[in-house]
Amino acid sequence: MEFDDETLKKVAETCRLKLSEEEAKALKKDLQIILEQFKEIQKAGEGAEEGLHYVNETTNELREDEVKKKDEKETEEIVKLFSKKEGRFMVSPKSLE
């Protein structure tokens, strides 16, 4: 199927991937091949009334609405993983320009 440059750019922005020109060209070709090969999905579900959203019919089991005391050491282990931090806080780029 035809997968144009404009669509590629929109998809890359949506999934937060910066692509070089060379990469964009290669991925565009890949996506065209994949979508062309898989376009038979259009007829694969003919006759099915509903789409499958849940593999198992389970009911969510809710927990008690109570605060559980957390082990501070666990929090320390997680904070260690932040690439940039100030104290216990993660430093992130600005989300509003």
Add this chain to the structure above:
Amino acid sequence: MKTTELAQAIKKGELTAQANAEEKIKAVEKNKHLNAFIDVYAEEALEKAKEIDARVKKGEETGMLAGLIVALKSNICIKGKRATCASKILENYVAPYNATVVEKIIAEDGIIIGSTNMDEFACGSAGTYSAFGPARNPHNPELVPGGSSSGSAVAVATGMADLALGSDTGGSIRCPASFCGVVGFKPTYGAVSRYGLIDMGMSLDQIGPFARDVEGAMLLLTTIAGKDARDQQTSATPSQLAFEAKKIKGMKIGLAKEFFEGTDKQIALKIGEAIQKLKEAGAELVEVSIPSARYAVPIYFLTMFAEFSSAMQKYDGLRYGLPTDVTMPLAKAVSEERAQGLGREIKRRIMVGTFITMKEYSEAWYAKTLKARTKLKKEFETALEKCDAIVTPTMPCLPWKIGEKMSNPVEMYMADMLTASANIAGIPAGTAKCAEINGLPVGMQVHAKKNDENNAFTVLQAVQERTGK
């Protein structure tokens, strides 16, 4: 010696856990060229083995896995150890907690020897898409070992571990198990907790065992299965948790021709010969039909791409991933960080998954995929009402040379054509070696009804016994 016999011998003190651990560590050294492991915990494994021996000597109670050496795929979190998913982006990620399966293995005195190589973020069927270099097939190191749980299969096949865990989203346990000639099993969706598994496809993923023999696979699955409040999809009944094989005589074995079309003729012939042996053992053969199996590859991949693109959103360089430049605006910073660390196959999958779930395109692609999935699942359920298990080849081809099937993205995807259906339908499926072609193992795959692992294990055990493999 069967895995369960080894476990019993260690518990009784007839063999020592230390001797077992030393043997496995030697095997790891000897087989370095196969690149099965990303990290090896040799010293810790030996310490744990000595501790178990001391407890056995004192007559203390020990766990089901006491003294057995277990390898874990590098997408399963072990506290204090790297969980890299074979990706550059998680090269330095140290898990701050244990996965549920890890807690259970430790509680039963299993000895974890290391984290195994895999395809990056479980994206692959060869074992070659790893930032740590490809794993290699122990029967011929020029060939792929299968993926994505490549290292786990190689570890068990070469005696570097007694048991191993992998994860299976579309065949990632069964494919390498078949290519390496060991037993591999994907449980019912919901049988094993995914808490602590770094996810690929949330409605498809299951953790499952590798072993030399069916008894070993059952032992490990019994250890790790069960309800877990931290994974809402898990369920458990007492019968599920006691996995054991029954007798093959009188069982109805379903054969669906759709799984033989497109399979290598030599493989189909070998599977046919093995099926004959099951018939001679007293099984009854029943013809079933699963017409939608021909759409297994697009159904699986489109479902997985959508879920994978969601799973990958968390790698933004803030909580996980390579550090972002915090002086840039958020969207730009995250886009640049992700571009650096992720491989081409990963980007491909993220982009297709994003595309098919975008508002403009989701009706034409994602909604249709979900409907096709409903259809395939129902066809399996109908077929399994007529029989106790459905038998197929595990893989449509023999292992290929490392580096092949890389030019066309879909070429490798077709390797999952026989395994992906079980994940789509949420049913259990396992593989055991039933033959050889030119010295390379051939696996037979057995599917069963949801929560009916015992029927699958029964057939797999009969395959092992009857084909003498």
